[in-house]
Amino acid sequence: MEKLHFEFPGQYAPGHFTPVLVGVVGSGNLEVMLEPHGGSTCTIDVTTSAGGFGPIWEAVVHDFQARHRLAGIAVSINDMGATPAVVSLRLDQAAAALPLGSQSNSGAPT
């Protein structure tokens, strides 16, 4: 098991919202929880069953933040060996559940 932490500056702050949870901690799957936090950044905390994939996680969450540029949000992930594509889909699914008007449209799936 490995724990990873990332923090990015962002622009789009949804303000207060009810925490969002998508996905489940099953084989090849993960759960993603979004919660509001006071700062101006987007923090991402990952707990994963698969050790040694730090650079891939960094690339995936970097791409996510490039698409959504979230601010004031804490992302928490429990992962059970999901592939990078599944992680990206879950992150976008969670972002889509945020209150309207808080997201960038640039990279959102259509």
Next chain:
Amino acid sequence: MNRSFAESTARERVTHLLDADTFHEILGPAERVVSPHLALLGVPSAFDDGVVIGSGLLDGQAILVAAQEGEFMGGGVGEVHGAKLVGLFKRALAAKPAAVIVLAESGGVRLHEANAGLIAVSEVMRALLDVRAQGIPVIMLIGGANGCFGGMGLIARCADHVVMSDIGRLAMSGPEVIESSNGVEEFDSRDRALVWRTTGGKHRYLTDDCDVLVEDDVAQFRAAAMGLLGQSLPLSLASMEAEHALLASRLSRYGDCRDALDIWQRAGVADPLRVPDMEARQMPALKALNPKELA
């Protein structure tokens, strides 16, 4: 279009089982009441420890509900998972809901948590029976792909009512457990047809271990649960003795049967091989053919 119960997550099942927008979760994921054991073993936790609990309305009536997530650790009952179930049943004693509904999907005790999980299962049973003693019905809905086995199978049979789909399975020892302890000649866990006709909803319904059989559709589970609200069964010495008499009779009638097919045939089902392909709505007529034999 049907919403498959088996394909839905525990949260989706709860959302679509209850009246729209009435679910209020207790100890939700943001509170992070997670397993104290899994991290020590190097296994990721789930923020809800694999079970969703809370209150809501069903057909306008207040109920308490719990749903196990079969994808997380096979729905295994760990210390926190079990404590959430116990807490929900204890809440029912004060809240007096029209029912406590459990969407069970579990392989039983979460082996990582060993004794803590075993104790949790026994505590859940005690809490469930306390609720029944107050005349509050406990309803089990079983339709997940992982079935309901081990300690959770025992808990399910402590309830007033069991509702299943044919995808749902209910038993004490799971197929792999039987095969590894008694050999493949006794039970081939890779024979899916055998596994389902032995533990699946249809067989459980025909032998009276399941009260209502539905298709794999959340709306049908909802309709079945609505029909059972407020219907408490007495839990008395007489009802226990009747249950024991039924089990003794079943053993004497069918104890030498090697397969569920043999049981169905002996009970008077004309074409037992067709049963696995039949619809849930066709089963009550089959059961009515020879109710004394089957029950």
